[in-house]
Amino acid sequence: DGGITQSPKYLFRKEGQNVTLSCEQNLNHDAMYWYRQDPGQGLRLIYYSQIVNDFQKGDIAEGYSVSREKKESFPLTVTSAQKNPTAFYLCASSVPGQSNQPQHFGDGTRLSIL
Amino acid sequence: RKEVEQDPGPFNVPEGATVAFNCTYSNSASQSFFWYRQDCRKEPKLLMSVYSSGNEDGRFTAQLNRASQYISLLIRDSKLSDSATYLCVVNQKGGYQKVTFGTGTKLQVIP
Numbered sequence: 001d002g003g004i005t006q007s008p009k010y011l012f013r014k015e016g017q018n019v020t021l022s023c024e025q026n027l028n029h030d031a032m033y034w035y036r037q038d039p040g041q042g043l044r045l046i047y048y049s050q051i052v053n054d055f056q057k058g059d060i061a062e063g064y065s066v067s068r069e070k071k072e073s074f075p076l077t078v079t080s081a082q083k084n085p086t087a088f089y090l091c092a093s094s095v096p097g098q099s100n101q102p103q104h105f106g107d108g109t110r111l112s113i114l
Numbered sequence: 115r116k117e118v119e120q121d122p123g124p125f126n127v128p129e130g131a132t133v134a135f136n137c138t139y140s141n142s143a144s145q146s147f148f149w150y151r152q153d154c155r156k157e158p159k160l161l162m163s164v165y166s167s168g169n170e171d172g173r174f175t176a177q178l179n180r181a182s183q184y185i186s187l188l189i190r191d192s193k194l195s196d197s198a199t200y201l202c203v204v205n206q207k208g209g210y211q212k213v214t215f216g217t218g219t220k221l222q223v224i225p
Contacts, residue, residue, distance in 0.1 A: 042217040
C-alpha cells in the first residue's frame with residue numbers, strides 16, 4: 001500500500017540535543033511538507049520541498065532544518081535552537097503545482113522535552 | 115483576520131441528528147477546498163474535496179459559496195463514530211501549493 005511513514009511515533013529530547021524525525025513516502029510525490037501542531041491549534045508549516053535537493057522555509061522554520069536528498073525521504077531535524085519543541089509533528093506529501101490535489105499525511109511524531 | 119476561520123465548537127449533537135459546519139476564507143484567489151477529519155491524537159485524513167457545484171459522499175455533503183467565501187460541511191444521521199475534529203483546508207494557486215488549514219471544529223455525537 002502506498003503511504004507516508006513517520007518514525008518514531010514518540011520521541012523525547014534532552015536539553016541541548018538535536019533530534020531527527022524521519023518521513024518516508026512511496027506515493028511518488030515530488031512535494032513534501034513538515035507541519036507542527038500544538039494543542040488546540042491549527043497546523044503550521046515548518047518547511048516544504050517541491051523537488052529533490054530543493055526546500056524552502058515555511059512560517060515557523062527557526063530552530064529546524066531539513067534535507068531532501070531523495071524523492072522518498074524528507075527528514076526534519078529539531079535543533080537545540082528550538083526552545084519550545086514539544087508538539088505533534090506531521091509530514092505530508094502531494095503532487096506539486098496542482099492546487100486541486102490534497103495533501104496526504106503520515107501518522108505523526110509526538111516530541112516531548114525530558 | 116485569519117486566512118481560514120472555523121468555529122472551534124464543540125458541537126454536541128445526539129445520534130441521528132443533522133449538523134452543519136461553516137468555514138470562511140479571506141483570499142478570493144483560493145482555488146481548491148477540502149474537508150479533513152482529525153481524530154484525537156491522530157493525523158488529519160482527507161474526508162472530501164469540495165467542488166464548485168457541491169458534492170455528496172454518503173451522509174456527507176460539501177458546498178462552496180465563492181461569492182461569500184465560505185465552504186460548508188453537512189453531516190446527516192450523525193453516528194457516534196463521526197465524533198472528531200473537522201478541518202477546513204484551502205489551497206491557493208501557485209508553483210508552491212500554499213495550503214492553509216483552519217483550526218478545526220470539534221464534533222461530539224452523543225448516544
